Amino acid sequence: MHPAFQGLLTIAIGVSGCVGYFYLSNQVLDKVLFPARGPNAGRNINRANMIRPWLFLLPALLALGLYLAYPVFETLRLSLTDRIPGGGYKWVGLDNYRQMAAEPKFWEAMRNNMLWLIVVPAMSTAFGLLVAQLTDRIRWGNVAKALIFMPMAISFVGASVIWKLVYDTRPAEQDQIGILNALYIFFGGNDPQTWLTIPFWNSFFLMIVLVWIQTGFAMVILSAALRGIPEETIEAAVLDGANPFQIFFRIKVPQIKTTILVVWTTITITVLKVFDIVFAMTNGQWETQVLANYMFDKLFRANDWGVGSASAMVIMLLVTPILIWNVRNARKEMQ
Amino acid sequence: MNDIAGTKPALRWVVHASVLLLVVLWVFPTLGLLISSFRTADQIATSGWWRSLFPSEQNLTLRSAAPETQVLENGLYVIEGNLFDAGVTAKISQWGVSSRAIDAFKPGETAELRRGGEITVDADGNYRMENTEEFSGSRGARVFVTAELPPEFTLGNYHKVLLAEDSTDSMGKAFFNTLTVTIPATIIPILVAAFAAYALAWMDFPGRALLIAAVVGLLVVPLQLALIPLLKLHLSIGIPKGYLGVWLAHTGFGMPLAIYLLRNYMAGLPRDLIENARVDGATEFQIFTKLILPLSFPALASFAIFQFLWTWNDLLVAKVFLIDATGQTTVMTNRIVELLGTRGGNWEILATAAFVSIAVPLVVFFAMQKYLVRGLLAGSVK
Known part of the structure; x- marks a missing residue:
């Protein structure tokens, strides 16, 4: 069967299945199980209304439970076991974690990830705030914002190709086709550099790609927050003779502190999951390994599910504080 | 809000300039790839994509029309035409008829051809070959030109x-x-x-x-x-x-x-x-x-x-x-x-x-x- 046809069929089955399920299950509930007539009409309506939410929720809960909640626990279990060749698992306690901690590649990934965690959210938020503030006042601000927002639509892989061209290196005697090397030579550099193979600094060249993508996100959120600041506070500051920088740092930034924090944490999560950029640009060579790519290496190249799962748990552990913070905020907001 | 910036025109210009700089920084990488996708492999490998937006000077080896197109005019055998493909508008700065001296002549000058006769090449690529005897052989004469070519793009890659x-x-x-x-x-x-x-x-x-x-x-x-x-x-x-x-x-x-x-x-x-x-x-x-x-x-x-x-x-x-x-x-x-x-x-x-x-x-x-x-x-x- 042609995949496109299969796709159309899946849409049809999926959509009609969903609608059918919701419609029929409601019908069964109202007409068969607890009909709203006869001597028990009132009680039946109440019972039906107690069950109905769960009918609405069931497919989504199944998807959430099976595809996100269950894997967390299963990964935890896998990280504590080893596969026995020929089938089955054996309990090995913390051996996988020990084995991982003994690998220099893991610590390289940890070190790089920490760098990513500091640099990318900080730079994306800073640039986002800068653009949001600057474009707020000018007439072509919306066009500028759309262009800076654009990389959000580009895949990490596409962005990797785009930036690989920027970082491209040709032998010294040829014309440079990568703009970074062309500028480097133009401003008096001697030999063209292979930017992605310079240990330590190459991680920063990879981070730039993610900053380039995420700045648009930060800008959109922060721009909305800046517009939400009450005019009076700014007018009062103007009357008191504050200069634009004071207004920005003393009046505006404090008022959007929580939004900045939200942007920061959201980008942090993206950073922890980042895989495609490193995979496509260096594949972790030249000391650019990060956790997500390390995990992919372990799981699908080395086929070591134990250590792979252990490194996945490390990512989970790093996400957990943000997870708790988000949940607490959401609960606070609902009350 | 506007009046804050409006009171200081200098600051206003700084704002415009820095936004422009940021936009350029953000768009440039993508633009580079987009433009590269319309260039041939040779073009990409030999010059940066930013050069392709402007006319570039290139050394080309071109060929006149074959001898079979010659006509007899007042006792002279003549071949006329344009060195460039139809649709190409280029400006020749120097040219030559030998690979050892590709910059021997200026546009409008006349050169002796090794196989007999002479050729005049104009700046726009028009040429006129004259000979008292019939041109022989199956291929046209080689002409080496240094020309400024307009930006050239192709859809071939997409194809x-x-x-x-x-x-x-x-x-x-x-x-x-x-x-x-x-x-x-x-x-x-x-x-x-x-x-x-x-x-x-x-x-x-x-x-x-x-x-x-x-x-x-x-x-x-x-x-x-x-x-x-x-x-x-x-x-x-x-x-x-x-x-x-x-x-x-x-x-x-x-x-x-x-x-x-x-x-x-x-x-x-x-x-x-x-x-x-x-x-x-x-x-x-x-x-x-x-x-x-x-x-x-x-x-x-x-x-x-x-x-x-x-x-x-x-x-x-x-x-x-x-x-x-x-x-x-x-x-x-x-x-x-x-x-x-x-x-x-x-x-x-x-x-x-x-x-x-x-x-x-x-x-x-x-x-x-x-x-x-x-x-x-x-x-x-x-």
Whole structure:
């Protein structure tokens, strides 16, 4: 069967299945199980209304439970076991974690990830705030914002190709086709550099790609927050003779502190999951390994599910504080 | 606000200039790839893409028309024509008839040809060859020119990447595979999530707050954790690597954001509307389909765009759940990574392939930016 046809069929089955399920299950509930007539009409309506939410929720809960909640626990279990060749698992306690901690590649990934965690959210938020503030006042601000927002639509892989061209290196005697090397030579550099193979600094060249993508996100959120600041506070500051920088740092930034924090944490999560950029640009060579790519290496190249799962748990552990913070905020907001 | 900047014109210029600088910085990398995708392999390899926007001076070896086109004019054998292909407007600064002296003559000057006769070449490439005897041989005379050529672009790369069927560079198949992954993976989660979001927004039941908290929590669970357990699960219930698996996976992974976005939006709908409908005797199912779904269109559109961009641009999920050893079900992102590995130097193929995959999300992005922004604003936990 042609995949496109299969796709159309899946849409049809999926959509009609969903609608059918919701419609029929409601019908069964109202007409068969607890009909709203006869001597028990009132009680039946109440019972039906107690069950109905769960009918609405069931497919989504199944998807959430099976595809996100269950894997967390299963990964935890896998990280504590080893596969026995020929089938089955054996309990090995913390051996996988020990084995991982003994690998220099893991610590390289940890070190790089920490760098990513500091640099990318900080730079994306800073640039986002800068653009949001600057474009707020000018007439072509919306066009500028759309262009800076654009990389959000580009895949990490596409962005990797785009930036690989920027970082491209040709032998010294040829014309440079990568703009970074062309500028480097133009401003008096001697030999063209292979930017992605310079240990330590190459991680920063990879981070730039993610900053380039995420700045648009930060800008959109922060721009909305800046517009939400009450005019009076700014007018009062103007009357008191504050200069634009004071207004920005003393009046505006404090008022959007929580939004900045939200942007920061959201980008942090993206950073922890980042895989495609490193995979496509260096594949972790030249000391650019990060956790997500390390995990992919372990799981699908080395086929070591134990250590792979252990490194996945490390990512989970790093996400957990943000997870708790988000949940607490959401609960606070609902009350 | 405007008057703050307005009072200081100098500051105003600084603002304009720095925004312009930032925009240029952000657009330049993409522009480079886009322009490169319209250049030939030779052009890309020999000069930076930024040069291609301006006329460039090049040394070319051209040939006059063959002797068979000669005509007899007043006792002289004459060949006339233009050295450049039709449609090319170039400006010759120097030329020559020998490869050892390619800059021997200026435009308008006349040179002796080795095989007899003489040739005059003008700046625009027009030439006139004259000889008292008949020109012989089957090929025209070689002329070496140094000319300033206008920017030249080609659609050849796109033709090659999209249409070449036998070629391993072909993206056509991967394009359709990506589309096949994306569309069901975008539509199905919306419906499932919409029902759940309605229940979480407008139905009262014990455990509701807990469920909402759980959804918020699952929002940040890295999907890396899900890869191996789900692959095991899929294999054990008989779903091999393939489209079904990847559709299910995307549906599951998109669910928290979908429920979260839609619930937030639905919870903001006016309470009177829903209670009036309930009083009028509408069932919950009717309220949902006739009232809530149409009203929630902006939120549905926001999520649809997110999910579309995410599934279209995804590499990891496709690698794990879709792409098998046969390589028949490869998606574009995966093809590009493969090209990066095997043809890292073939920028014309790489740039074009990347742009084919980037084009669709960019169109969606610019067409639906309003909904995307709205979704982002609603989706970030306040």
